[in-house]
Amino acid sequence: MLKISNLHAGIEDTEILRGINLSIDAGEVHAIMGPNGSGKSTLASVLAGRDQYEVTEGSVDFLGQDLLDMAPDARAHAGLFLAFQYPVEIPGVSNSYFLRAGVNAVREARGLEELDAIDFLKLAKAKAKELDMDEKFLSRAVNEGFSGGEKKRNEIFQMAVLDPKLAVLDETDSGLDIDALRVVADGVNRLRNKDRGFLVITHYQRLLNYIVPDHVHVLHQGRIVKSGGKELALELEEKGYGWVEELAGAAS
Amino acid sequence: MNTEHFATKFNEFADGRDDAVQTLRRRAIDRFRALGFPTRREEEWAYTDVSPIANLTLPLGRPTTNLLASADAQSLGLGRGLVFVDGHFRADLSHVPSGVTFLSLKDALEQNPDLVGARLAKFADAETQPFTALNTAFLEDGAFLHVPKGTRIEEPLYVLYVGTEKSVYPRNLFMIDDGAEATLVEQYVSHGEAAHFTNSVTETIVGANASFVHHRLQTENDHALHVTATHIHQDRDSRLTNSVATVGGRLVRNNLRAALDGEGIVTTLNGVSLTRDAQHVDNHTWLEHRKPHCDSHELYKGILGDQSSSVFSGYIHVFPDAQKTDAKQSSSNLLLSNEAVADSKPQLEIYADDVKCTHGATIGQLDEDALFYLRARGVRAPEARKLLVRAFASEVTNQIEIEPVREHINNLIAERLPDEID
């Protein structure tokens, strides 16, 4: 469903992604690991359409469409979802109002009928319950005053409501205690099915015990320097990112 | 400048009149001629050029009879109440609630000259303020509200001013006696697309332990010129809220002066404006903290597109006696265009030593991160911008407790949001 070919992207004169190749098929879970600053979030942002990054080379095909040619909202309509590493606080905009606007835009693009306020609330409350969230947060401003863990949960909540085809999770596990981690992982696992793909960015093998990936990739200085099965995550945890340096040396 | 045009109009208007306020008018036109229109060389007018007003040759608004039908008036107004067309009361379009002294000033002057005369023009300064002098010279009609001692009016009262293509001088007098409570919504709208000029003066007297909430909506057409002066006098333990929403008009200047003349007063002043094209909106406030233990909160927010401009100037004077004053003032502006200009000028003069006075001013653009976040969830760009602008305004609009009024302002802001955003 997603095919990234030789993707180069950066900001101003600095190249951050330096030739990424990655294919994700429907039903697969891919994990990306890599040291700080290796370009994981940049990749996620470029996929979601953040225009501060300039794509200088390469292409991304998403379900037969040229992803890079689409506006961020159009990407969401096509079924892409990004759970932000740092979810944004938006004072004055309520969670439910904002998410209903998003859901209905996505539904409209898919030829589905709009959800009215009541149906939306029903759906939202059901999903909130699954994620063990106090439904009061629906009327609060988007992420404002949320704890780190609540913000991450809110991302997974939004994912569940938006029902995407491909979800990119950028360090959704960071800053979560073990209970919250389980709730979030369960939330993701509930959505796993043969039609949906996941790209899970993480530093920790811990998450991958709960969300077991089909493929693991190691990103280093804007390139994927090694790919493997779930055992690669274990190996990485054991040997540390120093090992990645060596791999990268060998690869270039 | 063209003061003579206004003097000539005055002679046409005033000749042959000999009602109770004629002396007031004559004195005022003399003051106006002596003062002339303010120029940008004067500090209080440094950011606002009034020459479009000074050069006006519009005819003076006359009483109308068949202009506008009742249905039109109702569709223009958010609630049923007093309706004025071209500055003159239209009984046929108005709904005067029973059990309240809420009527046209002209009628009130005839019916109860002592009550009105005792208060009229006691606080509005026609001696040094040219626009107040001009308004007083043409003083004839406006809204009059008197809420007697201890009376509480539950339902909001509505005043609708419809402008067409004239110069009009509405004069309002609101008297909220001791322990009384009322909420009033004052709307200024246009009928048609022609330029018209409104120069209004409002005197508000809030008695001890009384409460008055006053919303003013300026939603005139893009050619309208509008200068207002609001003079507030508050007695001890009273609460007053004045909020102004400006989403129309080519040139709008609001002067607001409040005297906090007793202990334990709370004064809340709010403003929100959306400007686009070459619109200019200027809010000037002057607060006098005369006595101890009073709070004032001022929050003015501007949303600016295109080449529009806005001004906020807030002057706070804390008298030597006014210990424990708590004055908070803030203005913030959201620039949607690189060509828009927002000026903000706090001025504090504090003569008491045990006070808390704060002011803050911010200028920013739409938060790119927030915009991207919303879009990444599927919200289309124009809708996402509207959401963020609405959120910016909500700090002010959410304080409006009357839902139709709040939603009307929110909707107007969303509708009039410029398409071009840098």
Ligand SMILES: Nc1ncnc2c1ncn2[C@@H]1O[C@H](COP(=O)(O)OP(=O)(O)OP(=O)(O)O)[C@@H](O)[C@H]1O
């Ligand atoms: N907006 C930006 N402006 C300047 N430099 C940037 C910007 N975004 C990313 N970079 C740089 O690009 C590199 C990759 O950043 P990125 O956030 O993608 O890393 P990451 O792999 O997600 O790191 P982490 O594990 O810390 O989240 C870093 O050196 C970072 O400083």
Ligand SMILES: [Mg+2]
């Ligand atoms: Mg990152």
